[in-house]
Amino acid sequence: MIRVDSITITEFRGIRDLTLNFKDRNFAVCGPNGTGKSGVVDALEFVLTGNVSRLSGEGRGDISLKQHGPHVDIRNSPGRAHVKATITIPSLGKTVAIRRTVKTPTRLQVTPSDPAVLEVLRQVQGHPEIVLSRREVIRYVIATPGDRAKEVQPLLHLDQVEDVRINLQKIANDCQRQLPPITSELDQARVRLLQALQIADLTEEKVLIAVNAQRVTLGLKALGSFTETTSFKDGIAVPAPAVPRRIPKAPALTDIRAAREALAEICSTNTTTVVAGAAAELKAIAGDPTVAACAKREAFYTAGMELIQTDACPFCDIHWDLVEIKKHVQGKIDELEELARKRREIEGKIAPLIHILANVQSMMKTLVGYAALATPPITMEAARDYGEECGRSIEMLRSVLPAQEALLALNYFRSVPQAIATFISDLEGLVAALPEPTKLDAAIEWLTIAQERFEVFLHIVHKQKVAVKRAETTRLVSDIYAATSDTVLP
C-alpha cells in the first residue's frame, strides 16, 4: 500500500502547471466540463503506471499516449510533458519522489531508489485498477449496500477467480457426463462375453473352467491364469484365408435367443412406463420456444464469452465495458444453466432406454453377421436398417435437444417391425437346420467367439478407465479450486 502526498503536473493533457498537496486526506476535484478534472486522474495513473487507460488499448483508433498525452500547445515536445509525485510507503517507512515523462513513459525516476521501493512500485504498476473510471466510481457509489461487495469484485479482478471456478466446474461436469454411456457399453460387452463363455459371473475361476473345458477337447494345454493378455485360442492353428467361415451353430442359437429377449424389452410394461415419463418431460420443453432458442445459442454464447478478453469487440472494434458485457453474456449462459439442469434430469430418465436400444443394436449387428454367412442367403436388409435406425435413435436420445427429435426417437419403443420378427425366425430356422459340428469344430468356434468378445470387453474396460481417470482428475481440480477460493475469499 502507498499514499500519494503530492503531485505536480506539467504540460500534461489539459494542464499546463499544477501542484496538488493531498495532505494525507481524502481529496476531491470538481469543476465544469473541460476544466481538466480527468487530467488530474490521468496524471496520477500515468506517474504510477506509465499508462493512461483512456488513451490506450484496443478500439482507441489513432489516439496514443505520445500524441495526446502532452498539452495541446506542446504536442511535438513530449519530453516537456511530465508528472512528479511524492509518495509514502508505510510498510517501508519511506517517502520517495517519482517522476515520469511522456517521451519515455516506461522509465520511472525514483529518488531515493532501492530494491524494496522499486518492488512496491512494480506492484502498483501492475494494478491499473488504482484508477477507476467515472462509470466505475458511479456504479460503486450508487450500488445498494447489499450489492456493493458484488460491484467491487471486478475492480479487484475477482471476476477472474469466478471465471476459473465456473470453467473448471463445467469441464468436470462434462467429464462426468461421459461416464454413463461408457458404463452402459461396458455392461453390454460383459453380457455378450458371459453369453459366449456360457457362465453367469466373470470370475477367473469360472472363466478358466469354461475355457479349459473347450481347450481339453482340442487337446490343448489348460490355461493356468486369466489376465488381460490371456488368449483363449492359444495353440489353435490359424485357418487358411480361403476357408469360408461357417455359422457357429450353438453360439448363434444362443445369440438369437438373446436378441429375442432384447427386443422383448422394447415393448415391456416397465419400458412403456419409462417411455411415458420421458415423453412427458420432453413434451414440456418441446413446447417452450425459449428452450429451443437457447439451445441453438448455447455454443454461440460460450464461444462469445471466450472472445471477451479486451475492452473492444473483436469483430467491429467498438469499445465496450468489459465488466458489463461479461455480466450480460454470463446472464445468458446462466439462463442456459437452468436448461442444462433440466436436460440432466431428462438424461437420467432416458438412460435406461438408451441401454435397451444399445443392446438391440448390438444384437442386430451380431445376427446380421451370422446372416451374411448363411447358405442359401437370407434377406437381412430390414435387420441391418433396424440396427442403424436404432443407432440414430440412441444419438437423438443422448442429445435430448431438439426435444422434438428425442420424442421421435421414443416412437421406436412402440413395437418391433414384423420384418424383424420374420428375419429372426428365418435365421433361426436356417441355423437349426445346420448339421451339428464336430466336437473339435464346435470347440474352435466357441473359443474364437469368446476371444473376440473378450478383446472387445478389454477395449471398453480400457476406455472406461481413461474416462474415470479424467473425471476424477477434473473433479479433484474443480473441488480443490472451489474450496481454496472459498477459504481465501470467505
Next chain:
Amino acid sequence: MSTESKPDDLSDVPKLVFDKFLQALAGANAPPDVVGRLRKTLLDDKKFTERTLREAVLPEEQPR
C-alpha cells in the same frame, strides 16, 4: 497495522487464490503435469477461458 506490515497479501487477489489453489492441488497428489500446466495457464499466461483450462487439465483431448 497488519495490512501495512504485509502489503503483498492483498495486492493481487487472483494470484493469491491461484497460488493457494496450486499448492493445495499439489498437496492433494494431483498429477504434477496437470499442476504445472495449470500454473502456466493461470499465473504466466493469465488465460481463464474454458478452452485454455481444458487444455491444461486434459491435454490429450482435442480442442472442442
